[in-house]
Amino acid sequence: MTNKQPIGFIDSGVGGLTVVKEAIKQLPNEHIIYLGDTARCPYGPRPAEQVIEYTWQMTEFLLQQNIKMLVIACNTATAVALEEIKEKLSIPVIGVILPGSRAAVKATKNQQIGVIGTAGTIKSNAYEEAIKLKSPRSVVVSLACPKFAPIVESNQAQSSVAKKIVAETLRPLKNKKLDTLILGCTHYPLLRSLIQNEMGSQIQLIDSGAETVGEVSMLLDYFAIANTSQMTQEPEYLFYTTGSTKLFDEIANEWLNVPVHSQHITLGGN
Ligand code: DGL
Numbered sequence: 001m002t003n004k005q006p007i008g009f010i011d012s013g014v015g016g017l018t019v020v021k022e023a024i025k026q027l028p029n030e031h032i033i034y035l036g037d038t039a040r041c042p043y044g045p046r047p048a049e050q051v052i053e054y055t056w057q058m059t060e061f062l063l064q065q066n067i068k069m070l071v072i073a074c075n076t077a078t079a080v081a082l083e084e085i086k087e088k089l090s091i092p093v094i095g096v097i098l099p100g101s102r103a104a105v106k107a108t109k110n111q112q113i114g115v116i117g118t119a120g121t122i123k124s125n126a127y128e129e130a131i132k133l134k135s136p137r138s139v140v141v142s143l144a145c146p147k148f149a150p151i152v153e154s155n156q157a158q159s160s161v162a163k164k165i166v167a168e169t170l171r172p173l174k175n176k177k178l179d180t181l182i183l184g185c186t187h188y189p190l191l192r193s194l195i196q197n198e199m200g201s202q203i204q205l206i207d208s209g210a211e212t213v214g215e216v217s218m219l220l221d222y223f224a225i226a227n228t229s230q231m232t233q234e235p236e237y238l239f240y241t242t243g244s245t246k247l248f249d250e251i252a253n254e255w256l257n258v259p260v261h262s263q264h265i266t267l268g269g270n
Contacts, residue, residue, distance in 0.1 A: 003227045006031035006236070007216065008067035010058040013041035013153050013243070014251045015187035016073030019096070019209035021256050023071075024237070026213050027220070029227045031236045033065050037267060038243025042149045044118025044185075048080040051120060055081040057267040059089070061240070067091065068225050071216060073209055075100075075117050075184050079124035092219050097121075099215045100182050100208025101130035107204050108180040111138040114173050114203075116195075117184030119144040127184055141176050145169045145185070152187040155251050157194075166194040173199065182206045190255065240265050 007023070009016050013036045020034055035058050037043075043051050055077040059070060070093045072078045072085070078095030086093040104113045115127040122144040131138050147169060151162045173181070181199060183189055186209045196205055220226035239262035241248040252260035 003068070003225050004031065004229060005066050005068035006033045006238070007069045007071060008062035008065065009034045009071045009073045010055070010062065010077070011036050011074040011186055012043035012054075012076065013038045013149070013187070014248060014255075015149065015152065015185060016071075016209070017252055017255050018186050018189040018207070019071060019073040019212060022210040022213040023216065024256065024258070026217055029231060029235065030220075031227070033062060033067060033238045033240070035061055035240045035265075036242070036248065038153065038241045038248060040242065041153050042118065042146075043074065043076040044120045044144075044146055044149060046120065048120065048124075051077055052081045052084065054268070055085065059085055061265065061267065063089075065238075069094070069216065069219065071212065072096065073186050073212070075186060075208065076120040079121050079126040092223055092225075094212060094216060094219060096186060096208040096212045097126050097184070098130055099211040100184060100206055101127055102134065103208070103211040104180050104182050104206045105131060105135045105138065107206060108138070110177060110179045111135065112177045112179060113138055113140050114176065114178040114181040115140060115142045115184045116145050116148075116170070116173075116181065116188065117142070118149060119146050121184055127182060141173065141178060143170070143173055145188075148191060149185060149187040152190045152251075155247060157190045162191060163194055166191060167198050170195065170198045178203060180204045180206060182208060184208060239263070242267055
C-alpha cells in the first residue's frame with residue numbers, strides 16, 4: 001500500500017459531496033474517489049437489507065479502484081452497514097454517525113439535542129444510542145425528514161418549494177428546548193440556511209459529514225497512511241454516479257467550486 005492511494009467516499013447520491021467539500025479543504029494533499037448511487041437514491045425509505053446490499057456494491061467498486069480508506073458519507077448506510085463493512089475490510093472504514101454524535105455532545109449546553117435524518121437513520125436509533133453512550137442524561141429528539149434528500153437530488157435546494165417543505169417538516173421541533181440540531185443526513189448541509197432560518201439562530205447546527213473529516217485526518221495519521229509526498233500536481237478528484245452525470249455535475253460544480261466531470265457506472269447489474 002502506498003500513501004498516494006485515494007480515499008473513497010460513498011453516498012446514495014450527491015449528499016456525500018458535503019463531506020468531500022470539507023475533505024478538499026482539510027486534506028488538500030489527498031486524492032479522492034467519490035461514488036454516488038444516484039440512480040437508486042433515496043436510500044432512506046428502503047429496507048435495511050437492501051441498503052446493506054447496495055452499500056456493499058458501492059464498497060466493492062471503490063475497492064477495485066484501490067482506495068486506502070473508505071468513508072461511508074451517508075448516514076442511512078452508516079446506520080445499517082458500517083459495522084459489517086468495517087469488520088470485513090482490511091483498510092480503515094469510517095461512518096458519519098459517531099463523529100456527528102460526539103460533536104453534538106461537545107456543543108450542547110442544555111443536553112437537549114435534536115436529530116434530523118432519513119426515515120432509515122431515525123428508525124435505526126443510531127444517533128440516540130451513540131449520544132446516550134457518551135452522555136446518558138441527554139434528551140434526544142429525533143425527526144425523519146423524508147422529503148429533504150429528494151429536493152437536493154433534483155437540484156431544488158434554493159427553490160421556494162424547498163423553503164416551504166423545510167418549514168412544514170421542522171415545525172414539530174420548534175416548541176422543543178433544543179440548543180443543538182444534528183444534520184443527520186449528508187444531503188442536509190445543502191439546505192443549511194433554510195434549516196437555520198427555520199429553527200432560529202440560537203440553535204447550533206452540527207454537520208456530521210464535516211465533523212467526520214477531522215476524524216479521517218486523525219485516522220490517516222494514526223495508521224500512517226496520509227499522503228505526505230510533495231505533490232507537484234493538483235490532487236486527483238474522480239467522481240462516479242449511477243445516475244445522470246449532467247445533474248450530478250451541475251450540483252457538484254456549484255457545491256464544490258471545482259470542475260466536476262463525473263463518469264457513469266452501473267452497479268448490481270442494473
Ligand atoms: N445522504 C444520505 C444520508 O446521509 C441519505 C439520502 C437518502 O435517503 O438516500 O443518510
